[in-house]
Amino acid sequence: MPTAIAVTSADLVLPPTDPGTPRAAVLPPPEGRPLDASIADVQQLLARYGHVVVVCPTSAPAAVENRLHAVRSLLESDRIALVRTDLPPLGAAVLVRQLCLLAGYDFSPGVLASAARLLAHYIYAGAVLGSVSRLDRVPVGLRTHLKSWLPGAHFAVLAGPTPQMVRVGSGEEALAGPEFATELLLARGRLQTDWPATALVPRWRIPGPVQETPLPASSPDWWGTGKLVEFAAYLPDPAVLHQLVSSVRREVCHWCGMDLIGDRCGFCGAPLTVLEGGGTRGTGSYAGAQDAGAYTDAQGTGPYAGARGTAPRAVDPRTTDPRRALPPADTGTAPADAHAPGPAVPHPTRALGPGAHTPRALP
Secondary structure (H helix, E strand, O other): OOOEEEEOOHHHOOOOOOOOOOOOEEOOOOOOOOHHHHHHHHHHHHHHHOOEEEEEEOOOOHHHHHHHHHHHHHHOOOOEEEEEEOOOHHHHHHHHHHHHHHHOOOOOHHHHHHHHHHHHOOOEEEEEEOOOOOOOOOOOOHHHHHHOOOOOOOEEEEEEOOOEEEEOOOOOOOOOOOOOOOEEEEEEOOOOOOHHHHHHHHHOOOOOOOEEOOOOOOHHHHHOOOOEEEEEEEOOOHHHHHHHHHOEOEEEOOOOOOEEEOOEOOOOOOEEEEOOOOOEEEOOOHHHOOOOOOOOEOOOOOOOOOOOOOOOOOOOOOOOOOOOOOOOOOOOOOOOOOOOOOOOOOOHHHOOOOOOOOOOOOO
């Protein structure tokens, strides 16, 4: 039985890439909808699928997150995962579609929920903007802010995995792109430009035609302007996605018993801690979870290291080697529940090794 993927907005649902891919369920917004109806919506998903992974952008209104927490508390269920993402609307929609695709395979609900943070590292999400004067989700310098008032000034902004901003024009600095095979998805707003297709496609070596989809309704608010063309480059191959997640070492959460990859449980949020002798175990509570990312391969190389409170670091898949171990933490100073922010994630171009077979989805 596949795990249900649910979203908090219809904007996060893209057409599936193949007819066999399950679609995400849309949970209606809390405005004008009684709590009992929201509970019934989630109960139906639990009865049909057993577990539910709800993707909720961090940019969603507080009322949406509060309603989700209320539903989970009233149902007293440990089978509901709330996955937050900082990706812009189009990038978040791509992430949801990838999770729906992986839900058709034999991944456990815990692995699927914690895989969202891993997959987000491989989505290059950005936009071409007519103005950055109201952009507050990506750092904007004063000089760039002033230039945005010039007539005809356009800016290419990359929100993730590493924030970057360049002015579109002659002699422009190139946006750092992926060094693995991707496809490009566009969503056009009121800005008339073909820059993503004419500039990004050759620079990022994107094969095949550029796909287009309607602009998500929340994109103008996220980017601070309606004059934009949003884009997202992503891994399109289901076999690579499957092997990418499969290659990461799995652990069992000590708090709720769910499988997980990375350094934090996708269901209860408990961090994975380092034990004496190099072992790991999940511990902690939902309230103590930190937003950091650390992944090791299935052979156990790249142990978790670091201390609570360390800021998460951006992952560069071009330079990351999943078989190179992170330096061990100083056990004399790290707290007992220390966990890793480590950036070691597997490289998608090495996910499928020689002789690897293409996995099949569950019927």
